[in-house]
Amino acid sequence: MKSKILALLGSTLLTGTAMAGGYQVNLASQRQIGMGHTGTGLQTGTSSIFFNPGAMAQARNGVTIGASFITSKIAYQAPETNTTVNADNPTGTPFHAYGVFGITDKLKAGIGAYTPFGSTVRWGDEWNGRFGLNELSLQAIFVQPTLSYQLTDKLGIGAGLTVAFGSVNLQRSLPVENSNGDEGKIELDGGANTAFGFNAGIFFQATDKLSLGLNYRSKVDLEVEEGDVTFTNVPAAASANFQPGTQFSAALPMPATLTLGISYTPTNKLTLALDISRVEWSAYKELRFDFTKDVAGRPNSVNARNYEDTYIFRLGGEYKVNDALALRAGAYLDKTPVEDGYLTPETPDADSRGLSVGIGYAFSEKFGVDASFLYINKKERTDAANLSGGVPGTFKSIAYIPGVAFNYNF
Secondary structure, three states: OHHHHHHHHOOOOOOOOOOOOOOOOOOOOHHHHHOOOOOOOOOOHHHHHHHOHHHHHHOOOEEEEEEEOEEEEEEEEOOOOOOEEEOOOOOEOOEEEEEEEEOOOOEEEEEEEEEEEEEEEEOOOOOOOOOOOOEEEEEEEEEEEEEEEEOOOOEEEEEEEEEEEEEEEEEEEEEEEOOOOOEEEEEEEEEEEEEEEEEEEEEEOOOOOEEEEEEEEOOEEEEEEEEEEEEEOOOHHHHHHOOOOOEEEEEEEEOOEEEEEEEEOOOOOEEEEEEEEEEOHHHOOEEEEEEEEEEOOEEEEEEEOOOOOEEEEEEEEEEEOOOOEEEEEEEEEEOOOOOOOOOOOOOOOOOEEEEEEEEEEEOOOOEEEEEEEEEEEEOOEEEOOOOOOOOOEEEEEEEEEEEEEEEEEO
């Protein structure tokens, strides 16, 4: 019993159906989603705050507000019985908001808010992996004040401070029953401390047709302290292992990302873009829970994660039909950082293939709308080694993600 309890407590805390490598949510701009989420080597307008602050100095003053709507489907098949369970996930709504304001002809200030991590997954109380997870809900918000300076007509630099905060609620079953035959439950609930990082970039307009960009988003460590641990349906005989008033602390790295972007405009109407990102997932080596009171006779729980650094390859294009209408399309490959043996029901991750389309329409010089649709298909993946307290079996995930944004220039 003790080993089962420690295994279930060692599952990932701040993750979910994030539909990108590991536990990322890459949905930072509706225009750029339509172009395969490229943007580091482009002048993307207000969303340069996220994609490349070095290009923000060339953006028009304006405000953008947008959101995506994630409908995800995750299926699990048990290794012996071939029983299939589908997660009952609500619609996720990651958002983004950006504002850019000119200080001088060459210096601009901006502020952005976006949700790079956050989702909810619900497996229920009946599946055979319930000792790993019943339900998880995560919200993480990054706020980024930014400055950008245009050194020359072709070269711009920029940087911003990222301020991150959020909350988490995780629920799973315990391998004990009360006198009524009700299975025990554990719930972990807490708010993450405010954390800090930075986002810096450089943008170079090499020729009228070719532009390059380099962007670095630093690692941010989200930490939960004095989170509440609640036990229900625990029999009196096991109460010493599950004491009321227990609290926990844990930490999870939001990995650093380095991206090289290239954009080429062969004609006045067509723009092509390529982004290559290296995500430093190796920062996530283990998940450690420290408890204020012993749980199952132990003051802490440590489970290996051993994530690997990975690459994301993105390709996209935009075709301007006329001054008002733009059509977009893109694709990407996001390699998983999760090694064999470390698959968990919170992040049943595999290599992701994404296909996107988008449309932009400018009603006037000041007001416009962008809409996108992203389809994500993760490879079916079977994991039987169970080195991390996960659930052996086969997982398959897909997602449908429409989104819309409104732009106002001034």
